[in-house]
Structures are given as C-alpha cells and as structure tokens.
Amino acid sequence: MSRARPGGEPGDMIQIENLTRRYGGFTAVDDITFTARPGRVTGFLGPNGAGKSTAMRMMVGLTTPSSGTALVLGRPYRALPTPTRHVGAMLDATAQHAGRTGRETLNLAAVMAGRGRRDVDAALERVGLTSREAERRVGNYSLGMRQRLGLAGALIGDPQVLVLDEPANGLDPAGIRWMRGLLRDFAAEGGTVLLSSHLLHEVEQIAQDLVMIGRGRIVAQGTKEELLQAGGTLVRSPDLAGLGTALERDGHEVTLRAEGDLRTTATAEEVARLALAAQLLVTELRTAGGSGLEEMFLQLTAADARETGAEGVAA
Ligand SMILES: Nc1ncnc2c1ncn2[C@@H]1O[C@H](COP(=O)(O)OP(=O)(O)OP(=O)(O)O)[C@@H](O)[C@H]1O
Ligand SMILES: [Mg+2]
Known part of the structure; x- marks a missing residue:
C-alpha cells in the first residue's frame, strides 16, 4: 500500500x-x-x-x-x-x-x-x-x-x-x-x-x-475487472445441451439462461477449445462483463437476497 x-x-x-x-x-x-x-x-x-x-x-x-x-x-x-x-x-x-x-x-x-x-x-x-x-x-x-x-x-x-x-x-x-x-x-x-x-x-x-x-x-x-470477470462467459450455440455437457465434463459450471444462451465459469478461450474438440458450432461467445454484474445487482433487490446473495463473489 x-x-x-x-x-x-x-x-x-x-x-x-x-x-x-x-x-x-x-x-x-x-x-x-x-x-x-x-x-x-x-x-x-x-x-x-x-x-x-x-x-x-x-x-x-x-x-x-x-x-x-x-x-x-x-x-x-x-x-x-x-x-x-x-x-x-x-x-x-x-x-x-x-x-x-x-x-x-x-x-x-x-x-x-x-x-x-x-x-x-x-x-x-x-x-x-x-x-x-x-x-x-x-x-x-x-x-x-x-x-x-x-x-x-x-x-x-x-x-x-x-x-x-x-x-x-x-x-x-x-x-x-x-x-x-x-x-x-x-x-x-x-x-x-x-x-x-x-x-x-x-x-x-x-x-x-x-x-x-x-x-x-x-x-x-x-x-472492477475482477467483478466483471466473475460474471463468466456467455455462449450461444445450436447445440447448447451438448456444449453444456462438454463444459461440465471439463469441470466448469453451466447455467442455461432464459435468453437462449448459456453462462459458464469457463473463459472464452476454454469454451472455444472445448467446442472445437467436440466439433460443436458456436455462434456467439463473449464475457458477461457488465451484464453479469448487473444480474448480481438485480438479485440483491429480490426479497430473499440476504439468503441467496450472501454467497456472492468473495474478495
Ligand atoms: N436511525 C434508524 N433507525 C431505524 N432504522 C434505520 C435507521 N437508520 C437507517 N435505518 C434502516 O437501515 C436500513 C439501511 O438504511 P440506509 O439509509 O443505510 O440505506 P441506503 O443503502 O443508504 O439506502 P438508499 O439507497 O435508499 O439511500 C434501512 O432499512 C433503514 O430504514
Ligand atoms: Mg442512503
């Protein structure tokens, strides 16, 4: 310091x-x-x-x-x-x-x-x-x-x-x-x-x-960078389920989103490598960045935020 x-x-x-x-x-x-x-x-x-x-x-x-x-x-x-x-x-x-x-x-x-x-x-x-x-x-x-x-x-x-x-x-x-x-x-x-x-x-x-x-x-x-990164990576693919399975098998967390894409803790490069190895088409690949932070923030306003939110990204 x-x-x-x-x-x-x-x-x-x-x-x-x-x-x-x-x-x-x-x-x-x-x-x-x-x-x-x-x-x-x-x-x-x-x-x-x-x-x-x-x-x-x-x-x-x-x-x-x-x-x-x-x-x-x-x-x-x-x-x-x-x-x-x-x-x-x-x-x-x-x-x-x-x-x-x-x-x-x-x-x-x-x-x-x-x-x-x-x-x-x-x-x-x-x-x-x-x-x-x-x-x-x-x-x-x-x-x-x-x-x-x-x-x-x-x-x-x-x-x-x-x-x-x-x-x-x-x-x-x-x-x-x-x-x-x-x-x-x-x-x-x-x-x-x-x-x-x-x-x-x-x-x-x-x-x-x-x-x-x-x-x-x-x-x-x-x-700010750490927190933006903590939002994970967003991926779109015609075979989301297949991609999700490949990611999970490799030890990454996966959430299917209502937006029709998936969020994962894997980096964009990790996703790309896995997709290539599994011969799966990826149509969109980006870090969640600000939108990840925004989701986290919006969850805070939910009624049960104290219980569900407290796990958040630790320092
Ligand atoms: N003197 C007080 N007596 C009782 N409750 C209080 C007192 N001061 C604050 N609180 C309560 O503590 C909570 C936090 O209030 P605080 O004003 O710190 O929130 P805040 O994050 O600054 O919100 P805002 O964005 O609306 O300014 C609120 O539920 C508020 O009602
Ligand atoms: Mg205030």
Whole structure:
C-alpha cells in the first residue's frame, strides 16, 4: 500500500472491519469488512435500504457502531485532529441549512477546517458555483447546486480522503461527467475516494474498486475487472445441451439462461477449445462483463437476497 500524496499520513485510507449497526432487532449494517485504498475510487454500491448511508455515517462518527470498527487514516474519525482537514464528507446534501447562503455555509466549514476566505473562493470555483450563486440562500438551490456546495464543503479542508454519499444524485449528465473527472483527479493525486450509489452504471464508470452491499451485507467486492470477470462467459450455440455437457465434463459450471444462451465459469478461450474438440458450432461467445454484474445487482433487490446473495463473489 503506497503512501498518499505529499503531506499524507501512513495508512491513508478507510478501513472497515466487522462493522455492524443494529436498530432494535433489525440489522442495518451486518458485519461488513473492506478497505478503500489511496489512489483509487471505491464504489459502494447497493440498492435502496442496503445500509450504505448507515455505514458511511459510522465512518465519520455520526452513528455509533453496534460492533466492529471504522478507521480513517488509521484512527476512528472522531480521534482525528481537525477531522475535516483529513476527511471530506458529504452525506446528505439536502440537510444543509436553508437560510444560509452558499458562501456562508462554506465560510463555516472553512472555519471548522482552519481554512480561510481564499479557500472558500477556490472551493466554489472548483465545484463550478459562481460568486453570484454563492450569495443565494441554500433553500433556493436546486438539488444539483446543493450537491456542488456539499462537495465544496467536503473539499475545503484539502483532505486526503473523501466519503461521499450518492454525490451524483440530482446532477445532470454534464454535472455527472464533471464530478467523475474531479473525483478521478483527486484519486490520481493519491487521495482516497469512497462514494456510494444505487446505480450500477454510475459506479461502473467512475470506480476502480467495488464493494457491493445488499441488506446490510457485502455480497461482492474486488476490483472492477475482477467483478466483471466473475460474471463468466456467455455462449450461444445450436447445440447448447451438448456444449453444456462438454463444459461440465471439463469441470466448469453451466447455467442455461432464459435468453437462449448459456453462462459458464469457463473463459472464452476454454469454451472455444472445448467446442472445437467436440466439433460443436458456436455462434456467439463473449464475457458477461457488465451484464453479469448487473444480474448480481438485480438479485440483491429480490426479497430473499440476504439468503441467496450472501454467497456472492468473495474478495
Ligand atoms: N436511525 C434508524 N433507525 C431505524 N432504522 C434505520 C435507521 N437508520 C437507517 N435505518 C434502516 O437501515 C436500513 C439501511 O438504511 P440506509 O439509509 O443505510 O440505506 P441506503 O443503502 O443508504 O439506502 P438508499 O439507497 O435508499 O439511500 C434501512 O432499512 C433503514 O430504514
Ligand atoms: Mg442512503
């Protein structure tokens, strides 16, 4: 694990271990363990109610864990000296004080982070809010403007770590592209970014690492490439049954799909070699990639996801 950008500290990252949060008899976050590494964007992906916000609130000391630990830069958030200089968080952009102007909101954040007026101007510019917009009251902001302001607040302390809950919410396509660039640059400079989303495609486009959560539990995690590969290979053939038998005989798992093709754990090359040896015609051959990930994600929303999904692709 490399050090973060100059001025960073060793252990520049987010370390979640066996983190659990119960509300009465209900377990909102259930024994999750993962690391968000420096220099990378980690996507925290899960359907509505999966436990993303609850987990992120625990990371920044707003919710107390029932058990387990959430360390940022090697310490609990609350034990960091001037936390907002190290960790920029944006948890609920709609919770900003409606009566303050954007600039007042940022001034306050700047004071907390020990930053000055110039940093406020820089942050406003970085998120694309004009000085005229900054003089308006937050209550009159659009959702996208609030997100930009929230991001400015997260960035104002010049932190090494960003924890962002659904930052793309409310942004238009140009805004999403802009944010993607900003977060990628932040990571490229050695920063650690953890961002949540309930939209697979959004996360897929920005994150290098993925943590997929469903009903409080992690069902898959790894690099994006690993998870895309985990979707297996899709094959079409006039003799699917014959091909399936050949694949199974060779030790690969095979699932016949309603789409009229089969999914297998074999690589495309393995399928091609087996088909050749068995003299079977293959009419389509491709890695499941994103569609495999999508299927996994859609399964999370199924009623019994906790039981069936928990086996997922382990890290
Ligand atoms: N303070 C609380 N008291 C009781 N239950 C809670 C509390 N906070 C969260 N929960 C429950 O924990 C579960 C996870 O909620 P959470 O907000 O973390 O999900 P999420 O993944 O952020 O969902 P979304 O995509 O909708 O934002 C939900 O069922 C929610 O109702
Ligand atoms: Mg949430």
